[in-house]
Amino acid sequence: MTKQTAIPIPIPQSFEGRVALITGAASGIGHTVAHYFADRGARVVGVDLDPRIVSLMAELPGGAHHGIATDLTVEGAASEVVEETLRVGGGLDILVNSAGIALLDAAVDVPMDRWQATLDVNLSASFFLAQAAGRVMIDAGYGRIINLASQAALIGLDQHAAYAASKGAIVALTRVLSLEWARHGVTVNAISPTVVETPLGKKAWAGEKGERAREAIPVGRFAKPEEIAALIGYLAGEDAAMVTGSNVVIDGGFTSV
């Protein structure tokens, strides 16, 4: 009789004792990710422009979570958020940069203020928060940073000039941070989803345009925020120490056909 190899039963990943700072945590991917970490024992600090962030974080399972209502594009916001995280959480192990906006215009029509607003939130705010968090993580010798990029960083999408520029830059920035911080135990990765069923995704891909986009995805549907959270959870875990500088694509095959 051949000996059967035991198939290990997966043990749910625990983030007990970890402090996770999640931006854009009042909505969509950020909110789902906050839940994901809270469910697995982390202490979550959520940041958002939306003042409901304070009550939303208080409602997360496990208690001891904290919400900060602030505009991350304001100068100094990043260091204030990190200081507050250290004060309430006693450390900072994981940063997920999920706050973002999608202002769509034909390239010939993009006004300067919408271009700048897109880069301010999607790129600059993510960088300065990674910088402030990175300093703490380097000192601690451990950290996990995950930046939300997009399929728009990889392929041309109609009306996505500003958004694509911001997301392409996030992927490039992620490589530099990963290189500079790798020897300090800090990994930095980007993820690039296709359309995700969130308020932002539903607004940007409403109607017939959305139906066409859905049809063009080999798996035949948009992504769910929970699927994005699971990927972020992997990258945020101790098992992912060898994954850094990557742009992990989660797009149902869309950009590979």
Ligand SMILES: NC(=O)c1ccc[n+]([C@@H]2O[C@H](COP(=O)([O-])OP(=O)(O)OC[C@H]3O[C@@H](n4cnc5c(N)ncnc54)[C@H](O)[C@@H]3O)[C@@H](O)[C@H]2O)c1
């Ligand atoms: N939904 C999609 O289809 C999709 C696809 C690919 C990438 N992404 C990216 O994922 C991230 C999250 O998207 P989502 O779909 O969850 O969006 P969402 O609109 O549901 O949530 C984004 C959150 O960011 C917050 N925010 C915006 N500007 C801010 C600022 N200046 N300061 C603080 N908070 C701010 C908003 O208040 C909101 O709660 C974004 O970076 C987005 O570009 C989304």
